[in-house]
Amino acid sequence: MSLAMIGLLFLSGFLSGAVNAIAGGGTFLTFGALTLAGIAPISANATSSIVQFPGYVTSTLAYRREIVRNWRGALILSVVSVIGGAAGALILLSLDNPSFRAIVPWLLAAATAMFAAGPWLKPKLSGEHPVNTPASIVAQLVTSVYGGFFGAGMGIMMLAVLGLTAGGTYHNLNALKNLLAMVIAAVAIVIFVGGGVVAWPQALIMLPAGAAGGYTGVWLARRVPQTIMRLIVVAVGTALTVYYFVTG
Incomplete structure (x- = not known):
C-alpha cells in the first residue's frame, strides 16, 4: 500500500468512528475507502464491520451512564441483536x-436515502428512557439482520425505529444505539473471521483510528451541530452509489 492509501484508510477509520457515535453512517466511509484500496465487496463489507467495532466500544463507554440507567431494556434488545446480527x-x-x-448499489442507495432523511425521522420523545414494546423488539430484530448483512445506515435506522417504537430522549436513544451496534458488529466479526473474508492489513490500519473517532464522536455529539457530518456521509454514500451503478 502507498502512504497516500494508508493515510486515506486511517482517516476514513477515524471519521467513521466519529459519525457512528453521533448518529451512524460510518460504514459508507470505510466501505468506500476499502473499495478504493481494491478490496472485493464482501471482504470490504466484512472488514468494515471489524473497523467499526472499536468505535462502537469507545462510544458505548462514553455513554455508560445512560446505558446503566436502562440496563434491563438494553439487555433484552442486545439478545435480540445477537440473533439478528448472526442471521445477517x-x-x-x-x-x-x-x-x-x-x-450493493441498491443497498447503498436505500441507506443513503434513509440517512439523508434522518432529520425528518425524529424520535418520539415520550419519557426520558426508551421503553421496550413488542414493536421495538421486532423492529430491532429486523434492523440487526440488516446490520449483520451490510450495516450502512444501520445507526440512523435504529435511532429512527427505536425512537418511534420505544421513545426516549436523543442521548438515551443514541447510547442504546451505540451499544446495540457494538453487539451486532461483535457477532458479525466472529462469523466473518471464521469465514476468512477479512482484509487484515487494511483493518489493522483502520482499527485504532476507529477507536479514537468513536470516543471523539460522543464529545462532538454533545457539543457540535450534526449538519456537516451528515452532509459528508450523504455525499460519500451518493458517490459510492453512483460508482457501483456505473461500474456494475
Missing part, C-alpha cells in the same frame, strides 16, 4: 462476490 452475517457469507456486488 450468515446470509452475507452465503453469497458470492458477483451476487453481492449486484445488490
Whole structure:
C-alpha cells in the first residue's frame, strides 16, 4: 500500500468512528475507502464491520451512564441483536462476490436515502428512557439482520425505529444505539473471521483510528451541530452509489 492509501484508510477509520457515535453512517466511509484500496465487496463489507467495532466500544463507554440507567431494556434488545446480527452475517457469507456486488448499489442507495432523511425521522420523545414494546423488539430484530448483512445506515435506522417504537430522549436513544451496534458488529466479526473474508492489513490500519473517532464522536455529539457530518456521509454514500451503478 502507498502512504497516500494508508493515510486515506486511517482517516476514513477515524471519521467513521466519529459519525457512528453521533448518529451512524460510518460504514459508507470505510466501505468506500476499502473499495478504493481494491478490496472485493464482501471482504470490504466484512472488514468494515471489524473497523467499526472499536468505535462502537469507545462510544458505548462514553455513554455508560445512560446505558446503566436502562440496563434491563438494553439487555433484552442486545439478545435480540445477537440473533439478528448472526442471521445477517450468515446470509452475507452465503453469497458470492458477483451476487453481492449486484445488490450493493441498491443497498447503498436505500441507506443513503434513509440517512439523508434522518432529520425528518425524529424520535418520539415520550419519557426520558426508551421503553421496550413488542414493536421495538421486532423492529430491532429486523434492523440487526440488516446490520449483520451490510450495516450502512444501520445507526440512523435504529435511532429512527427505536425512537418511534420505544421513545426516549436523543442521548438515551443514541447510547442504546451505540451499544446495540457494538453487539451486532461483535457477532458479525466472529462469523466473518471464521469465514476468512477479512482484509487484515487494511483493518489493522483502520482499527485504532476507529477507536479514537468513536470516543471523539460522543464529545462532538454533545457539543457540535450534526449538519456537516451528515452532509459528508450523504455525499460519500451518493458517490459510492453512483460508482457501483456505473461500474456494475
